[in-house]
Amino acid sequence: MSLLDIRNLRVRFATRGGTFTAVDGVDLSVDPREIVAVVGESGSGKSVAMLAVMGLLPWTATVEADVLSFDGTDLRALSKAARRRIVGRDIAMIFQEPMTSLNPCFTVGFQIREMLRAHTGLDRAARQRRAVELLAKVGIPEPERRLKSYPHQMSGGMSQRVMIAMAISCDPKLLIADEPTTALDVTIQAQILDLLKALQRDTGMGLVLITHDMGVVAEVADRVLVQYAGRPVETNTAQALFADRHHPYTEALLAALPERSTARRLPAIPGVVPGQFDRPPACVFEPRCAFAFRQCREAAPTPAAPELGRALCHIPLVGGVPTPVRAEAHRPRDGVPA
Amino acid sequence: MIRFLVKRVLLTVPTFVALIFLVFVAIRLVPGDPVEVRVGEHGIAPERLALLRHELGLDLPVWRQFLGYVWQLAHGDFGRSLSTSNPVLGEFLTLFPATLELAACAMFIAVLVGIPLGVFAAVKRGSVFDQGLMGLSVTGYSMPIFWWGLLLIMLLAERWHLVPVGGRLDLIRFDYDAPTGFMLIDSLLSDEPGAFLDALRHLALPAFVLGTIPLAVIARMTRSSMLEVLSEDYVRTARAKGLSPFRVVGLHALRNALIPVVTVIGLQTGTLLAGAVLTETIFSWPGVGKWLIDAISRRDYPSLQGGIILISALVILVNLGVDLLYGAINPRILHGR
Numbered sequence: 001m002s003l004l005d006i007r008n009l010r011v012r013f014a015t016r017g018g019t020f021t022a023v024d025g026v027d028l029s030v031d032p033r034e035i036v037a038v039v040g041e042s043g044s045g046k047s048v049a050m051l052a053v054m055g056l057l058p059w060t061a062t063v064e065a066d067v068l069s070f071d072g073t074d075l076r077a078l079s080k081a082a083r084r085r086i087v088g089r090d091i092a093m094i095f096q097e098p099m100t101s102l103n104p105c106f107t108v109g110f111q112i113r114e115m116l117r118a119h120t121g122l123d124r125a126a127r128q129r130r131a132v133e134l135l136a137k138v139g140i141p142e143p144e145r146r147l148k149s150y151p152h153q154m155s156g157g158m159s160q161r162v163m164i165a166m167a168i169s170c171d172p173k174l175l176i177a178d179e180p181t182t183a184l185d186v187t188i189q190a191q192i193l194d195l196l197k198a199l200q201r202d203t204g205m206g207l208v209l210i211t212h213d214m215g216v217v218a219e220v221a222d223r224v225l226v227q228y229a230g231r232p233v234e235t236n237t238a239q240a241l242f243a244d245r246h247h248p249y250t251e252a253l254l255a256a257l258p259e260r261s262t263a264r265r266l267p268a269i270p271g272v273v274p275g276q277f278d279r280p281p282a283c284v285f286e287p288r289c290a291f292a293f294r295q296c297r298e299a300a301p302t303p304a305a306p307e308l309g310r311a312l313c314h315i316p317l318v319g320g321v322p323t324p325v326r327a328e329a330h331r332p333r334d335g336v337p338a
Numbered sequence: 339m340i341r342f343l344v345k346r347v348l349l350t351v352p353t354f355v356a357l358i359f360l361v362f363v364a365i366r367l368v369p370g371d372p373v374e375v376r377v378g379e380h381g382i383a384p385e386r387l388a389l390l391r392h393e394l395g396l397d398l399p400v401w402r403q404f405l406g407y408v409w410q411l412a413h414g415d416f417g418r419s420l421s422t423s424n425p426v427l428g429e430f431l432t433l434f435p436a437t438l439e440l441a442a443c444a445m446f447i448a449v450l451v452g453i454p455l456g457v458f459a460a461v462k463r464g465s466v467f468d469q470g471l472m473g474l475s476v477t478g479y480s481m482p483i484f485w486w487g488l489l490l491i492m493l494l495a496e497r498w499h500l501v502p503v504g505g506r507l508d509l510i511r512f513d514y515d516a517p518t519g520f521m522l523i524d525s526l527l528s529d530e531p532g533a534f535l536d537a538l539r540h541l542a543l544p545a546f547v548l549g550t551i552p553l554a555v556i557a558r559m560t561r562s563s564m565l566e567v568l569s570e571d572y573v574r575t576a577r578a579k580g581l582s583p584f585r586v587v588g589l590h591a592l593r594n595a596l597i598p599v600v601t602v603i604g605l606q607t608g609t610l611l612a613g614a615v616l617t618e619t620i621f622s623w624p625g626v627g628k629w630l631i632d633a634i635s636r637r638d639y640p641s642l643q644g645g646i647i648l649i650s651a652l653v654i655l656v657n658l659g660v661d662l663l664y665g666a667i668n669p670r671i672l673h674g675r
Contacts, residue, residue, distance in 0.1 A: 056577055088580030095578075100571040104670050105593045115579050152670045166579070 002029040003174055003206045004053065004091075007067035011045070011052050011230075014060045020276040022048045022061075024230040030174060030206040035197075037209045037221035037238070039253065043273040045230035046210045050176045054093055055083050071173060089119040092167035096179040098159035102151035108135075109147030112166050119170045134165040138195060157188035161195070168199060174206040175199075181216065193220060214254050218242060226250045229274055229284040236309040244319060246304065246311035248289045251320060283314070291315060291322050346661055350654050354647075358411065361646045362404050365639055371396055372420045372637040394420070407643070416648075417640035419633075426644035430626060434648075435519025436506060437618065437625030441610050443541055444549035449603065452553045453592075456560025456599075461587055463565060471557065478554035483613050487547040487620040494543060501543045504622035508536050544621040548613050552606040559602045563595040570594070596667050604660030608653045 011023040023045040030036045038046045052063045053075070068075045070091060075083065095101045103111060112131045116122055122130060128147075135143035138161040151159060160180060167175055177196060181189035197220050200207045211217060217224055217238065224241045226234040226249065234247040245251040252269045254260065261267055271288045280286050286296040295314050303310040308318075315322035373390045391397045395406065410417060416426040459468040495503045502508070506521045514528035522541065525533035567573065568591055576590040611627075618627035626645055633641040664671045 054578055056574060084580040084582065086580070088578060093578045095571060095575065097571055101575045103572040103576065103590050103594070105590075105668050114581070118579060118581055150669050163575070 001072065002031050003034075003071055004028065004030040004208070005067050005069045006049075006053070006065060009049055009052060009063070009065040009068065011048050011057065012062045012064075014062075015276065017276060022230050023052065026225075026227065026230075026232050027235070028208075028225055028232075030208055032173065032206050033200075033204045034222050035200060035207045035209060035220050036223045036225065037211060037217040038225045038227060039211060039214065039217055039250075040227040041212055041253075041269075041273050043229075043275065044227045046227050047178050048230075049227070050093070050178060050208060050210060054087055054091065054176065055080075056087075056093075085119070088115060088172075089170040090172055091174045091176065092170070092172040093176040093178065094160070094163045094167050094180050097183050098163050098180075099151070099156050099183070101163055102159055104151055106150075107147065108149050108151065108154070108162050112147070112162070112169060115166050115169045130169065131165075134169055135162070137168075137199075138162070138165040139191075140165070156184050157192065160184060160188075160192055164192075164195065164199070168203065168205075171203060172205055174208065176208045176210070178210045179212070180209075182211075182213075196220070214257050215259070226253070229279065231284055231312060232303075232310070233285065233312045234309040241309065244317075246309040246316040246318065247285075247313050248291050248317060249285050250309075250311075251317060252288075252290070283312075285313075291317070343662070346658055350658065353654060354651070357650050358408065358643075358647060359404070361643050362407060363400070365637075365642055366400060368634075368637070370637055372639060375635075375637045376420075411647075416644035419641045420638045421633075421636050421641075426640050427648075429629065429641065430645055430648055432519070433624060433626045433629050436521070436623060437611070437614050437627055439520045439522065440541065440544055440548060440617065440623060440625060441607075441614055443545035444547075444610060444613075445552060445603070445607070447545055447549040448552035448556055448606070452556030453560050453599065456557040457564055457587065457592060457595075459557070459561045460564035460568060463561075468561075472561070475554040475557050478550050479558075481550060483547060483551070483616045484620055486550060487544070487617060490543055490547060491620070501539050504540075504620075506537065506540050506623065507533070508540075512536065544617050544623055547620075548610060548617045551613065552603070552610060555602055555606055556599060559599050560595065563598045564591060567591045567595040593667060597664060597671075600660055600663050600667065604657040607656045611649050611653065 006026060006028040009023055009026040009028075010021065013020045013022055026045070026049050028036065028038070028049070038049070040046050048057065048061075051057050052061070053068070053070070055075070057063065063076075065076065070086065073086070075086075078086070102108070106114075109128075109131055112134060113127045116127045116130055120127075131147055132143045135146055140146050140158065140161050146154075151162075154162070164180075175196075180196065181192050184192060193216060196207065196209075199205075209216070209220060221238040223237050224235065225232055226247065228249050234241070234245070234250045236246075241250065242254075245254060249269075255267050256269060258266055269288055274280060274284060274287070280297070282298055282300050283289070283292070283296045286292045289296065293315075299314070301312050301314045303312055304316045308316040311317075317323070371391070372394065373387060373396065377387070388397070395403060398406075407417075416430075418425055419429060422429065455471055459471045462468050491503055494500045507525070512525075512528070512530055512533050514524065514530055514533070516524040517527065518524055521537040522534065525537040564587075568587075570591075572594075573586060573591050576586045581590075614625065615627035615630055617623065618625045619631055622628070626649070630642065630645050632638075633645065
């Protein structure tokens with residue numbers, strides 16, 4: 001049985017300009033001991049989907065799903081208090097900005113011990129011992145002394161280590177890491193990633209890694225979910241995905257990796273993720289797609305077969321070439337390679 | 339820490355010099371001097387007037403009077419009142435506990451009610467409660483104290499007889515020593531049954547009236563500060579830890595939101611003591627406020643100067659305390675210096 005099971009998740013925000021659907025029909029399942037990467041540009045709804053799992057969205061958001069269960073418990077049926085007992089203890093989350101994610105008014109030790117106090121029956125002395133142990137585990141030297149530090153006395157990498165220590169303090173079954181390395185120096189990024197990988201291996205927890213960096217995905221993920229404008233556009237094992245991409249967006253994301261570039265200019269995906277008011281009516285990726293044709297502007301695509309990565313595309317790519325399997329009137333756009 | 343303290347204390351010295359100068363000059367700009375006021379409308383012989391002025395040193399040039407006064411202050415001497423001939427400091431210290439008791443209770447009410455209201459409004463932003471409270475706070479903030487006080491006296495004291503009209507204690511029923519000058523404490527020490535309750539009943543209305551403006555300001559400030567803090571990443575972290583909403587809001591958010599609120603509380607102390615002058619007059623509260631008003635009408639220069647300087651010293655001290663509090667609330671501020 002999978003640890004986290006999400007089917008057809010929809011998150012809507014009530015805004016002044018009307019309803020905005022930030023997440024639209026996302027399916028995701030995470031097994032114990034599995035690392036799943038959720039990939040997409042900023043604004044593709046990756047964080048929102050995970051915050052919905054955590055129950056951390058603001059009151060303007062409505063969360064709906066056919067299935068939203070964790071470890072056999074239906075999260076939608078839980079009372080707020082019951083949900084708080086799971087959040088933090090069984091599902092923990094770390095965030096993109098470690099420097100601002102810790103409370104500047106309290107020592108690191110206080111913030112870690114507070115987590116233990118909320119979810120475990122440890123007494124004061126045991127909490128202190130456990131906090132020291134946790135800091136040592138995430139690779140912070142002189143843990144006793146560091147526990148007395150305030151967040152502003154630490155670097156970004158150090159803060160993220162503290163966040164990780166706090167997140168794993170109650171031995172969670174699932175850790176959600178929301179772009180944990182984005183705000184850090186490149187050298188630190190690799191260290192944090194290695195730490196997460198090692199912790200995941202040692203504890204056997206499931207790990208959801210939200211990222212926009214295909215390099216990170218290649219390094220750690222077992223499975224990948226590619227999300228675009230709130231929709232799941234492709235999902236596959238990491239191995240299969242890196243062997244062959246079936247959705248033009250995934251292909252473009254991978255082509256945008258600097259180390260893959262052979263041209264003088266870095267390749268980029270033209271345009272930006274559509275927002276509330278410029279969502280295309282049919283295929284959401286159509287305006288930026290190199291392979292788009294008439295049908296893409298007229299009908300919303302349905303997911304392809306599992307062996308094609310459930311690509312949300314009329315003409316899923318195979319070997320970088322569109323396969324007009326379901327396209328009745330396939331006429332490529334001018335100047336597009338066939 | 340100690341260096342910071344010394345620096346802050348030294349910085350108050352120029353503030354004091356400027357303050358003394360301002361008070362000294364401003365009083366002398368008011369038409370009529372103590373002698374003229376005492377003589378009244380009928381007037382006396384010019385030679386006699388000159389003699390009286392000479393006795394009080396009022397015939398000297400203002401700069402010499404000023405230097406003389408500063409010299410006197412430097413020796414800890416606030417002079418004697420022109421109307422009672424008692425030492426100014428002694429009179430002030432006798433009356434000051436009454437004012438302090440009133441102001442402290444007013445601030446107590448303002449903080450104890452204002453902060454929770456502001457927090458609640460921020461959490462329920464946009465709700466009927468929030469909008470209602472913010473409307474009320476504008477009203478409270480712009481309410482003239484004397485009018486508000488009279489209004490409440492009319493309703494609560496005159497019509498409904500819930501509280502007494504004025505004074506600090508029912509002097510017909512109670513008679514005891516007042517060793518501290520603070521009526522709430524003295525009434526408890528006196529062993530007279532009902533004295534404490536009576537003192538409290540006398541204090542309640544004036545303290546509430548005086549606390550109205552600070553309450554409105556504190557509630558607004560808390561609300562806007564909380565709104566800012568509630569969207570911070572560390573509040574999300576606190577919620578991601580599965581902590582109760584009470585702990586997330588009341589500890590993680592509020593502690594960070596308190597800095598501007600504490601600043602406002604410090605600044606409001608000045609407003610409060612200024613307001614005490616009016617409140618004491620309305621409620622016949624025998625404190626320094628009423629004493630100062632009397633000193634103005636008598637052009638009692640030494641009392642006025644001494645009283646204002648002593649009150650200002652208190653305001654400066656409170657704000658110094660507020661500066662020290664910043665570091666206690668948010669350690670980042672202390673380390674930043």
